[in-house]
Amino acid sequence: MTSSTSRADRPTWVVLGRTDVGQVAAALLDADGAELSQLTMAASGFAVWVRGLEAEHAPRWVWNDAPAWYADLLAAGVRIARCHDLRLCHAILRASALVTDAAAIRAAPAWDAAPHVAAEESVPALFEWEGDAVAQRLGPPAGFEEAVAEFARQRAAISSSTDPGRLRLLTAAESAGALIAEEMRAAGLPWDAATHDRILTEMLGERPAAGGPPSKLASAADRVRAALGDPAAGLDSQPKLLRALHRAGVMVESTSRWELAEQRHPVIEPLLEYKKLSRLQSANGWTWLAEWVQDGRFRPVYVPGGVVTGRWASSGGGALQLPRQLRDAVRADAGWRLIVADVAQLEPRVLAAMAGDTALADAARGRDLYAGIVDSGAVATRQEAKIAILGAMYGATTGESGRLVPRLRRIYPRAMALVDDAARVGEDGGLVSTWLGRTSPGPSEGWSNVQSRATEADASGAEETRARRWARDRGRFTRNFVVQGTAAEWALAWMADLRTRLAAMPPVEPADAAALSGPAFARHPHLAFFLHDEVIVHAPEAHAEAAAQAVQDAAATAARLLFGDFPIDFPLDVRIARSARKD
DNA sequence: TCCCGTGGCGCG
DNA sequence: AAAGCGCGCCACGGGA
Structure with a gap:
């Protein structure tokens, strides 16, 4: 590691990027954005350096794209408190009506990048990078000079905007969301495959060893075909099913559940049953379980800012569509509890x-x-x-x-x-x-x-x-x-504050965590799931009550951050339980 | 063979 | 029941 200037004095910001020679460069800036020092280091020493600076100063790490950097930091056992995600903040600032002069931001279209996609297995990890592989790994502009320039543009856009305070809050909250998404992916949602399998077997019937449909699904299909008087009726193709219904005298215009439910015909009951079971089988059946649940964890890919309103989207696994039927499979580890909290009428x-x-x-x-x-x-x-x-x-x-x-x-x-x-x-x-x-x-x-x-x-x-x-x-x-967008902002502020509170709680002793395979931060109470107005926290039993209180306190903080003294309640439904089942 | 639009349905 | 917003995923089927 070499330092080009004198030692830094408590940097507020640390802008990161790679250099042409495949090293990490960092600019340490004070609160006004003035450079205190600049240094470069071998990628192999990066995580250790971040850990050290984080312990001293907890600066706000400025990088092009949180998933590209933070996944590898977490894998190396390094958790950070704060970041500024240039890609996410660029998307906000280039369009914000509060930004009075967006010309400079909009003149940097390289930052209009699609959400980061998880790197292929073949792409080397961040700290093993060499040459062009880095570009694949990092996605949008990963170069140091580009990051420094974009950060300067963003700071200027915010400070010259009509309301710098709001945009600072929004960009901070958005960036905190980027950290949370990576941490939740790393920690995973505790998932009991045996419970999931039991639910599937109860609903769909035994799964034939030789493949083919499970027994109750097959029997529902048989009952549908019998009621239609058509042993060959195709049930999985909408046009075929519609024609078969018409031949049987059920004159619907679509095969949607609500229209079918209005009809009176012996085929309706078994057909609705078949559709329900078929949906469960194809969306969250045994194939899904094998693909998405590993080592007792469901690891969805969250996409912060993936919806134009600012809501998160998800990619793969259908993380935002987990059917209520399966919530009983969300199970705390032994000695741990889930804190399941949602906001009433957010x-x-x-x-x-x-x-x-x-x-x-x-x-x-x-x-x-x-x-x-x-x-x-x-x-x-x-x-x-x-x-x-x-x-x-x-x-x-x-x-x-x-x-x-x-x-x-x-x-x-x-x-x-x-x-x-x-x-x-x-x-x-x-x-x-x-x-x-x-x-x-x-x-x-x-x-x-x-x-x-x-x-x-x-x-x-x-x-x-x-x-x-x-x-x-x-x-x-x-x-x-x-409304949807402001609700998403409230939820981000809620989670960001909650994350800080949870991280400050004591971790379980490593000896007690021997069975835990997750990252180091997951020995603390930690966020495990988020869905628009709901969070699930995974916490050691001893800290479950404190974690539940933290969820409440964070909601009060979020309300104050966004709406000051305006007298509005955000009451939560909070439950401490072993499973996330809703009754 | 792959890609894309559509219908349907899961979530908030 | 949907209606009225925002999503992602599956299966299918038609076109390139």
Whole structure:
């Protein structure tokens, strides 16, 4: 390791990148972004160096892409407190309406990279890199000079924006999410394959050794074919199934569950059963179990910022679609517990706070926001309140939901004005932003063409109708964007604070952790799963109560961080249990 | 043979 | 029941 200048004095930021010769370079910056020192080192010594600096200063590590760097650091036993993910923050800043001069950011399109994809096995690990393999491993610009330049652009964009505080919070939260996603992947979700197998066997029947469908699935198929009077009916092909139904006199337009359920015919019951079992088999059956659960852990690939609203997406394993039926297979290790926590009605609470709607915030006080709405007299029943609120946030215009929404408009004018305004802006082709400044994408070229065409004198009625429909579609998107996106920001702030609290708790002794195969940080209570408004923490039994309290405390912190003193509750349902089963 | 659009359904 | 938003994955089938 060589240092090009004098020893650093407590760097706030450490910008990382590789150099042409395949080494890691680091620029140590003070809080103002002024360079304190710069150094390069052999990749083989990188993890140890990070560990040392982290213990001294816990700087914010600035890198092009968290998965590319952090997965290998975790594998080397090094956990960090904070980072700045240039790729994720670039995506936010290039589009944010709060950024008044985005020209420099937008002039660096190399940073508009797709989310990192897990490296192929054949690509050397970060610390074994040589030559071009590094580029494959690191994805978007991995070079040191590019990282330094992009970080300077991002700092300038934030500090000259109309609200640097919000963008600092948003970029910090987004970057914390990137760390959490990698840590959750490394730790994995504790998964009991034997329980999963038992559930599959109970529902699908015994699995034939020779392959072929399990017994209960096969018997459901037989009953369907018998009821259709068609021993050869194809059940897995929608067109074939539809034709077979028509031949049997079931005149449906689709084979979807809800339409089938309206029919009265002997085929309906076994067909719905077959579809349910078939879905379980193909989505989360034995093949899924063998592919995705190893050593008692399900390791999904989370994609932070993968949804335009800022929600996370996932890639592989269907991590965000785990069916409730299988939650009993999520099992704490021996001597450990799961803390399963979700926020009750996160989105309407976020809406109340964003809009400063004290009437809706009053209704939200306490456990059940929908009960509060009933108490306000807006609607008669809890079910109506739920339908009305969902309709308000999603833009329902028809049916019961569309009928109930106007009642909310009278009782909660500020909250409704916020979503109605967002919809109007979207219909006009404009941009909307979340509370912290994540801005929606603009309309597509095709959308704009359709709109301008419809305004021309010789536009046909069909063209005008289509333009109106597309405008309404976009209005529903922007209406929901502000709420869904701000809820995602709240959830990121919640998790980021929770992560810090959990990491500060004592780890189990290595002797007690002999059976644990995971990374070192997973000897502490740690996040194991996240799904929009729910987290699962895996914690040693002795720390389970403290971890549950940390989940609560973090929610209070998130509320204060985003909404200051505005009086809005975010009540949690928190359970400490051995399994994640919901009753 | 592979790619892509569609229907359907799991999650929030 | 869906409706009204955001996703990912599977199976199928048609086209390249």
